[in-house]
Amino acid sequence: MSEVNHFRRVLLIWLVASVIATPLVIFVLAPIVPPGNGTVESSGQVTDNTVLFGLSTPIALAVIVWFLYAVIAFRERDTGGAVLDGPPLRGDARIQMWWVVITTTIVLFLAGYGSVRLLSDGAGGGQGPNPIAAPSQAKDPALQVQVIAQQWQFTYRFPGYGGVETQHLYIPAHTTIEFNVTSLDVIHSFWAFQLGVKADANPGENNIAYVTTKQPLTFNIRCAELCGVWHGYMFDTGHVVTKAQFAAWIAVQRAQFAPATRSLPPYSKSYFPDPQRLGG
Amino acid sequence: MSSYGRRLLLVTSATAIVCVAIGLYIGLYLTNVPGSVAATRVGPVTNLYLGTVPAAETTDPHPTWVSYYVVSPTSTNWQHKTTFELPAHSLVHVTVYQFDGQSGLRNPFISQATGTVGGTFQLNGKTTKAIDPDTASHVFAIPQIGLSVPLEGVADNAPNQCGNAPCSLSMAHYTISFTFRTPGKGLYRWQCFVPCAAGYMLGFGGPMQTVGYMDGFIKVV
Numbered sequence: 472m473s474e475v476n477h478f479r480r481v482l483l484i485w486l487v488a489s490v491i492a493t494p495l496v497i498f499v500l501a502p503i504v505p506p507g508n509g510t511v512e513s514s515g516q517v518t519d520n521t522v523l524f525g526l527s528t529p530i531a532l533a534v535i536v537w538f539l540y541a542v543i544a545f546r547e548r549d550t551g552g553a554v555l556d557g558p559p560l561r562g563d564a565r566i567q568m569w570w571v572v573i574t575t576t577i578v579l580f581l582a583g584y585g586s587v588r589l590l591s592d593g594a595g596g597g598q599g600p601n602p603i604a605a606p607s608q609a610k611d612p613a614l615q616v617q618v619i620a621q622q623w624q625f626t627y628r629f630p631g632y633g634g635v636e637t638q639h640l641y642i643p644a645h646t647t648i649e650f651n652v653t654s655l656d657v658i659h660s661f662w663a664f665q666l667g668v669k670a671d672a673n674p675g676e677n678n679i680a681y682v683t684t685k686q687p688l689t690f691n692i693r694c695a696e697l698c699g700v701w702h703g704y705m706f707d708t709g710h711v712v713t714k715a716q717f718a719a720w721i722a723v724q725r726a727q728f729a730p731a732t733r734s735l736p737p738y739s740k741s742y743f744p745d746p747q748r749l750g751g
Numbered sequence: 752m753s754s755y756g757r758r759l760l761l762v763t764s765a766t767a768i769v770c771v772a773i774g775l776y777i778g779l780y781l782t783n784v785p786g787s788v789a790a791t792r793v794g795p796v797t798n799l800y801l802g803t804v805p806a807a808e809t810t811d812p813h814p815t816w817v818s819y820y821v822v823s824p825t826s827t828n829w830q831h832k833t834t835f836e837l838p839a840h841s842l843v844h845v846t847v848y849q850f851d852g853q854s855g856l857r858n859p860f861i862s863q864a865t866g867t868v869g870g871t872f873q874l875n876g877k878t879t880k881a882i883d884p885d886t887a888s889h890v891f892a893i894p895q896i897g898l899s900v901p902l903e904g905v906a907d908n909a910p911n912q913c914g915n916a917p918c919s920l921s922m923a924h925y926t927i928s929f930t931f932r933t934p935g936k937g938l939y940r941w942q943c944f945v946p947c948a949a950g951y952m953l954g955f956g957g958p959m960q961t962v963g964y965m966d967g968f969i970k971v972v
Contacts (some may be wrong), residue, residue, distance in 0.1 A: 493906075597931065619878070621858055622942070622955050622959070623894070626858065626860055636860040636895055638865060638899075639897075655857050655858055656857065656955055657953070657955075681933060700960045700962070701940060701966065704894070704940050727870070728860070730862075730863050730880045730881040731859065731881055733859075734859040734862050734884050735859050735860060736882065742858075
């Protein structure tokens with residue numbers, strides 16, 4: 472009886488499983504994975520997730536198929552009481568070479584892909600005070616919105632609208648937004664989930680994140696950095712609205728918060744440690 | 752009893768004691784909800800009277816901590832509770848007797864009242880929208896419903912200042928009152944936004960991080 476070629480069998484099973492599962496993952500599962508398509512950046516994150524899912528599916532299947540095959544094919548059989556050792560393992564230069572080539576190729580591809588994606592528009596992440604991946608602003612300059620975190624709420628300041636500060640966040644659709652994220656006390660993190668934006672709020676620092684909005688939508692804002700007893704309550708609901716609705720909203724805010732605006736310090740990229748008021 | 756039996760009894764007893772202790776610890780942790788005080792209802796309006804002091808009662812576990820109290824309309828019957836029970840979808844008139852000194856707001860934006868009926872509050876009977884952020888002592892805020900009212904602080908040179916709770920209305924204080932509409936049923940947190948925890952880094956430790964002093968819950972029923 473000729474010896475079974477296990478490698479060929481496993482390869483065949485893996486190929487069939489990959490051909491079936493990979494398109495399903497790419498076209499059915501990946502598009503519904505958060506954060507959705509609310510902004511250019513969140514759409515980019517969905518694309519990135521799709522690429523990663525598509526790449527990792529055959530790899531995961533290789534591990535699973537080999538594991539299951541080994542459990543079934545190499546299980547201990549009734550050998551009449553004697554436990555027999557298998558044949559000795561020998562090194563195989565071809566397998567080692569392909570292992571190194573394939574894994575190196577995947578890792579280098581992911582490093583290159585990730586770098587290109589990050590450099591294209593920042594991917595919605597905080598880039599510090601001097602961002603190197605600003606989205607193209609050929610049409611209109613970005614709308615600056617300062618996110619001010621403190622224990623335990625976010626407020627928002629609009630330097631382009633008289634420096635008014637607001638309790639809630641409304642931003643216009645089809646607009647590039649430049650979030651300038653800072654903190655007045657401890658480290659927080661501004662996470663606007665459906666926008667695909669996440670930027671740490673550090674006291675004394677300006678952390679810039681870009682996002683380009685699409686259609687109107689409602690999005691959740693949460694603090695993503697454990698910041699004290701009420702961290703779990705540090706959330707808000709934001710809105711992407713039409714440009715006309717935004718103009719009307721910001722006009723109302725400027726009128727409503729005129730008394731508070733008069734008390735605000737001049738607009739600054741950060742406000743810590745000045746004014747720093749201590750307890751007592 | 753044999754040696755084996757004694758050892759078995761000892762191990763079983765010790766295990767039982769540890770299990771009971773763990774069970775008690777978990778049970779007490781889960782059931783340790785701060786006591787609440789129901790506001791008084793007169794006609795269509797519910798009244799809630801609060802007091803803010805520079806230091807809790809001398810018998811308090813933290814007698815140096817700044818704190819809110821529930822008080823009577825004449826600033827008597829001080830109760831150290833910061834969970835208030837209010838009716839849903841109702842007007843609530845809050846009166847705060849503020850006995851503490853000035854600390855100043857870290858974010859001057861909070862010096863303006865929001866979420867109150869008319870967007871205003873009464874400061875010693877005078878209707879106003881905002882105060883000087885440098886003279887704020889505390890804030891009563893329920894961020895989930897957008898309510899925020901700054902509380903003016905007693906000047907450093909004011910005579911007859913109150914030290915520890917309870918404080919009487921003959922002592923230096925400000926009376927701040929406002930009305931707001933409660934949301935639907937639920938548990939809402941409230942907090943102070945002034946970094947008023949003396950002796951703690953950035954003024955936000957101790958009583959600012961401990962439910963029962965400068966923060967608590969609104970139980971809307």
